[in-house]
Amino acid sequence: MTTLVVASSQHGSTREIAERIAKVLRVNKGVTTVVEHPKDAPKWLATVDAVVVALPIYRDALDKAGKAFLDTHRAELADKSLFILASGAAPSINPRLQATIDSYGPRDTAYLRGALTEEKLGFLDKLSIKLVKGQYGDFRNWEAIEAWGKSLSDRGAH
Numbered sequence: 001m002t003t004l005v006v007a008s009s010q011h012g013s014t015r016e017i018a019e020r021i022a023k024v025l026r027v028n029k030g031v032t033t034v035v036e037h038p039k040d041a042p043k044w045l046a047t048v049d050a051v052v053v054a055l056p057i058y059r060d061a062l063d064k065a066g067k068a069f070l071d072t073h074r075a076e077l078a079d080k081s082l083f084i085l086a087s088g089a090a091p092s093i094n095p096r097l098q099a100t101i102d103s104y105g106p107r108d109t110a111y112l113r114g115a116l117t118e119e120k121l122g123f124l125d126k127l128s129i130k131l132v133k134g135q136y137g138d139f140r141n142w143e144a145i146e147a148w149g150k151s152l153s154d155r156g157a158h
């Protein structure tokens with residue numbers, strides 16, 4: 001069986017988290033994994049029984065492409081072992097977004113901090129960050145990311 005890892009990402013840091021999760025599942029747990037963008041992921045749904053969806057938070061909302069995948073495939077995902085990982089720069093997730101994530105019926109969820117790199121952003125995005133006094137930096141905790149990834153094999157990602 002293959003575990004599908006759906007990586008929604010605007011500037012690449014959530015994609016790297018998703019790839020690391022796929023790697024630890026493959027290398028440490030012997031799980032066959034495939035990492036896909038939400039647009040290319042649906043073709044796998046008929047053949048996998050575990051799905052990990054990784055999506056960033058932008059402007060206090062779940063990233064559109066990742067959320068569209070969850071919304072469009074809600075019924076199919078209900079029959080699978082579903083895991084959802086949200087990533088943002090804030091130290092913790094807004095409870096309203098956590099409630100939205102929980103509404104998809106995941107077997108487990110994680111909030112893992114991402115990376116905010118000034119050089120990757122356009123003028124308007126930089127202005128938004130300035131307005132909320134956001135901090136730039138790479139906040140990813142690779143140990144926590146790998147630990148969560150490995151834990152999925154005991155809960156249906158195989």
Ligand SMILES: Cc1cc2nc3c(=O)[nH]c(=O)nc-3n(C[C@H](O)[C@H](O)[C@H](O)COP(=O)(O)O)c2cc1C
Nearest residue numbers: 009010011012013014056059060088089090114115
């Ligand atoms: C314009 C903008 C708005 C953002 N809004 C939020 C937010 O509301 N909450 C949060 O925790 N992080 C926020 N972030 C931080 C991103 O979630 C973080 O940088 C994430 O790792 C980006 O993932 P990506 O590189 O895969 O696109 C924002 C970043 C940008 C550029």
